[in-house]
Amino acid sequence: MPVPAEILKKPYGRVVVPEADGTFRAEIVEFPGCIAAGDTAGEALASLERVAESWLDLTLSKGQSIPVPIEDSQFSGKLVLRLPRSLHRKAAHAAKHEGVSLNQFIVACVAETIGIRSMVTAVFNNPTISVFTAPLKPVGHGTTAHIQLKCFLASLPAFLRSLLRDGRAFRL
DSSP states (O other): OOOHHHHTTSOOOEEEEEOTTSOEEEEETTSTTOEEEESSHHHHHHHHHHHHHHHHHHHHHTTOOOOOOGGGSOOOSOOOOOOOHHHHHHHHHHHHHHTSOHHHHHHHHHHHHHHHHHHHHHHHHOTTSOEEEOOOOOOOTTSHHHHHHHHHHHHSOHHHHHHHHTTEEEOO
16 A cells, blocks of 8 residues: 655645735645645645545545546647637637737636746745735825726736735735
């Protein structure tokens, strides 16, 4: 029978997420429900290793198979994607407007989204960058700063807008 400590040496995806209360949540992507918490990102990761060993012990004792690390998976570069017709039409129009194929447009959109999410994750997990949770101070309605703030927020992807709306903010 495989030993949990040996299994955990494989390249499983570990994710650390800051919570609204200032603590951190850590998960192993491939292990459903394998979640730990800590006051710091380091504590959450250390706790995750203990939780993962218990998760593996239980899974193995039930005779269930252990998921393969995503990093060990083979990716062909081909993806079948189903879209609502309206979204397909909008994406095709946007691709034509940008002068690229629909495939190139979708690849660019996915790459951009992943890049932004990676940047946000790096910002929240980098101790040298100030991260805080505090409500944004309101700016006088109708002022130039208010209009600039509205334009800035409208240009952000939805998940970044939700962070700001929930009172989270960060500065570089």
